[in-house]
Amino acid sequence: MGFAGFPNPLTFQFTWVQPYNLDIKVTPAAVVRPRTAEDISGVVKCAAASNVKVQAKSGGHSYGNYGLGGVDGAVVVDMVNFQHFSLENETWLATVGAGTRLSDVYKKLHDAGQRAIPHAVCPGVGIGGQATIGGLGPMSRMWGSSLDHVVEVEVVTADGKIQRANALHNSDLFWALKGAGAGFGIITEFVFRTHPEPGDVVQYEYTLAFGTQAEIAPYYLAWQNLIADPGLDRRFGSIFIMMPLGAIIVGDFYGTEDEFRATGIPNALPEGSRRHIVLNDWLGSLVNGAQMEGLFLTNTPAPFYAKSLAFKREDLPSADKVNALFQWVDAQNKATLLWFIIFDASGGAVGDVPANATSFAHRDKILYYQSYAVGLPLAQASKDFITNFHNQVLASCESAYGTYPGYVDPALADAQQQYWGANLPALQKLKTRxxxxxxxxxxxxVGRAEEIAV
Incomplete structure (x- = not known):
């Protein structure tokens, strides 16, 4: 067994708990750092006998600190010691320990055989959360999500058993783990199918520096029209970020500069006050993308508040509603200079998988938005701005519903339905089992099916 930490007012929070969202206070019953699956089995059996809840922590980037239990009194299984990696050179299947951070995942895949999987670019995120929630990133339109590349896992279940799960063995559990893993077990390792690295990557950045968000609205509309095109080249990924005094459009195209220009996409992208294109190899693009995202979503713990929403193509707001929304933003008191509203293109290969093939439900979504306010301390006015912006979006897109379960929102009243949609009843029955x-x-x-007595 690895080390374990217990509540101590002097050191526990800083050395063991290490919360990500400092606006949400959580004190676990204990934090353990096991070294083997057998260690985890023992922890699970002990917690079950003591009627104490358990949650696994991989990278620890849950917006609600759910890797710490989300509320006081849970046993946290910190997977930091599960860093093992191997790559099979005939099948190109990669085995990755569940505590591995994304920066190490892509470096290990590169060094072992110039292989790759789709994932987010924030380097500190853990693969244990990424590959059980979804795992969306700039390459997802081309390759799909992280969890779509999982072919097998080792998992410790609630009875303390160490089990394998795949499409043929414990297939119902495997289905649930691929989208709702936090409620079904502690995964110790993943087996991923991998791709050859793209040979060339074009990274682009358009900076829009204006005095008001109202001036930004036409540029957002041009971007929204581009990413809503059903024929949009799948090698293209993009995000649009609203922020104080302007906006920025960034993303990646997985191919050569000539191929990028041949798609016509550069001509459709709105040109701003500064336009910048970088040619990169695969590993360089990930490092550069991490540096860029770090300007908006840091690995450093801070007090913050966030909301999000997912959009089908038919949910996207019309031009007049976009204009009204951006004008509304100008008039609000944000009470902080650290606020960002991020629109993230999705769809493509993610939508090729049937909605019921895994427990991840958002196969029909082509766009997500996330809003953040950060403050030291975080003011109520900042939270109100984020909440009211979300309400304005809902009023502008009345049919939009649901969100990516990686964008945890503790304020959601019907969170399970919004995260898992039509897959929720099946998940509830599997939870009961x-x-x-x-x-x-x-x-x-995910909770148990209400109609089944246990």
Whole structure:
């Protein structure tokens, strides 16, 4: 067994708990750092016997601190010691320990055989959360999500058993873990199918520096029209970021500069006050992307508040509603200079997978938005701005519903329905089978089917 930490007012929060969102206070019953699956099995059995909830922590980037249980009193299984990696050179299947951070995942895949999987670019995120929630990133339109590349896992279930799960063995559990893993077990390792690295990557950045968001609205509309095109080249990924005094459009094209220009996409992208294109290899593009995202979403813990929403193509707001929304932003008191509203293009290969093939439900979504306000301390006015912006979006896109479960929002009243949609009833029944006492629990994890008595 690895080390374990217990509540101590002097050191526990800083050395063991290490919360990500400092606006949400959580004190676990204990934090353990096991070294083997057998260690985890022992922890799970002990917690079950003591009627204490359990949650695994991989990178620890949950917006609601759900890797710490989300509320006081859980046992946290910190997977930091599960860093093992191997690549099979005939099948190109990669085995990755569940505590591995994304920066190490892509470096290890590169060094072992110039292979790759789709994932987000924030380097500190853990693969254990990424590949059980979804795993969307700039290459997802081309390759799909991280969880779509998982072919097998080793998992410790609520009875303390160490099991393998794949499409043929424990297939129902495997289905649930691929989208709602936090409620069904503690995965110790993943087996991924991999791709050859793209040979060339074009990274682009358009900076829009204006005095008001109202002046930005036409540029957003041009970008929205581009990413809503059903024929948009899947090698293209992009995000649009609103922020104080302007906006920025960034992203990647997985191919050569000539191929990028041949798509016509550069001509459709709105040109701003500064336009910048970088040619990169695969590893360089990931490092550069991490540096860029670090300007907006840092690995450093801070007090913050966030909201999000997912859009089908038919949910996208019309031009008049976009103009009104951006004008509304100008008039608000944000009470902080650290606010960002990020629109992230999706679709493509993610939508090729049927909605019921995994527990991840958002196969029909082509766009997500996330809004953030950060403050030291975080003012109520900043939270109100983010909440009211979200309400304005909902009023502008009345049919839009649901969001990516990686964008945790503790304020959602119907979180499970919004995260898992039509897959929720099946997940609830599987919860009753695999975790009848709700051992693996956070405030918004999948619960048991209400109609089944246990």
């Amino acid at each position: 695999w975790d009848p006492n709700d051992l693996f629990h956070n405030p918004q994890s």
